[in-house]
Amino acid sequence: MLESLGILVLVLVLFFLAFLLIRTVLFGKVPPPVEQAELPEVDGNIVAEHLAAVLRHRTISESEGKPADPQTFYALHRELERLYPRVHATLRVDVVNRLSLLYTWKGRDEFLEPVLLAGHLDVVPVDPETRDAWKFPAFDGHIEDGAVWGRGALDTKNSVVAILEAVETLLKQGYQPKRTILLAFGHDEEIGGFQGAAQIAGRIQAYNARLAAVLDEGGAILSGGVVPGVSLPVALIGIAEKGYATLQLTVESSGGHSAMPPKHTGIGVLARAITRLENAPLPERLHMVHRMFEHLAPFLPFGLRLAFANLWLFRPLIARVLSANPRTNALIRTTTAVTMVQGGVKDNVLPARATAVVNFRLMPGDRVADVVAYARRVIADDAVQISLPQGGSWEASGVSPTDSPAYLGILQALGQVYPEAVSAPYLVAGATDARHYQAVCDQIYRLSPMLITPEELKTIHSENEHISIETLARMVQFYIQLIKIWGENG
DSSP states (O other), X not given: OHHHHHHHHHHHHHHHHHHHHHHHHHOSOOOOOOOOOOOOOOOHHHHHHHHHHHHTSOOBOOBTTBOOOHHHHHHHHHHHHHHOHHHHHHSXXXXXXXXXXXXXXXXXXXXXXXXXXEEESOBXXXXXXXXXXXXXXXXXXXXXXXXXXXXXXXTXXXXXXXXXXXXXXXXXXXXXXXXXXXXXXXXXXGGTSTTTHHHHHHHHHHTTOOOSEEEEEXXXXXXXXXXXXXXXXXXXXXXXXXXXXXXXXXXXOOOEETTXXXXXXXXXXXXXXXXHHHTSOOOOOOHHHHHHHHHHGGGSOHHHHHHHHTHHHHHHHHHHHHHTSHHHHTTTSOEEEEEEEEEOSSTTEEOSEEEEEXXXXXXXXXXXXXXXXXXXXXXXXXTEEEEOOTTSEEOOOOOOOSSSHXXXXXXXXXXXXXXXXXXXXXXXXXXXXXXXXXXXXXXXXXXXXXXXXXXXXXXXXXTXXXXXXXXXXXXXXXXXXXXXXXXXXX
């Protein structure tokens, strides 16, 4: 009897292991074969000179409510006219809300929905504390060591220049797309895009136009080793971006002298509320990261592929590992970040008012109303007032398909220009102008087609931002190929 039971247990174990193994072998999507193409020659040095000229314009977005200097944008507009004469002689150029630009390259078939390539003209300011840490001044547009240095070299004047270079090159060759192509360059992406991209999208909507596809910034082609377990470069194509909600917590009390304090001061009550929020993170949602690893499966080590192929079994382990790292934690849950605290005026005076600002980045599937309800439930203290400032929130974007002609077109262009890289969809943790086009498009993708290292990635919004001339030239090649693919796909 015991021997029979032992055999049964062994059979069940072997069946279980075989079940896991079969799921692992079948897990993942083999990338479609890419039709190779002869890439156009691009003189990277000329493109570098053009980008350097663009970087010298201080089109800085300081903060929301603080207007940018319009003269810097007007000067940049004139610079673009000088650098790209064929573009400005052939395409219709609309200045939107004084500072943003919308180009229309009319296609041969007016019945096809247009596609849109986006970037932004503004940049973040340079922290005065870091000026001495820059290898070259941030707005000198310096070319050295095979790279272009300056604020905006990666975010995203490089994309603006590369897109215009691609169109200028194709015009020189006498090319006209079958499908109308729009180029949209907002002027305030760094402070929300409400006066730039949102106004451009509103103009498109006013024409009752629908877009077939949009490509904006978001992902990039990250050098080998950045994605755990994958040694090849990985092109991360954003198919969605997180939402945004900022709550204000307020505690009001009678104040008084610090020599006779209550058991909990207003700051103490506020601190307890903050602690409760930080100790009760919102639940993980693995659907987006699962999709990413599903596309990377053929290139994953066996253990990682086994885990994601059998999420029903390994979900707690995967969630625990991903939650331990801030970068990967942001991919699996709505995050909670206390970013501002204020209270008190003097060391011996009890504060009459204490406030904190808590920023949430919402996963697709979580709503702003859910976050507010969660905060009230977790804090569970009527002494803490919770408010949602007007204009301080927006929902997570929709999720764009990965089997559409538009997405497959991006894969084809990537495969032609970056054959050494593998591609995968992913969730963009930050905010981009792309979300403003949701009212006019269902297929919105987020990718800056640049191959960068982890060290280069850290320079975005930081000191010594730069891009290699080789990468800049390949960006132009990518946009040329994508314009041909999207422009002819009818």
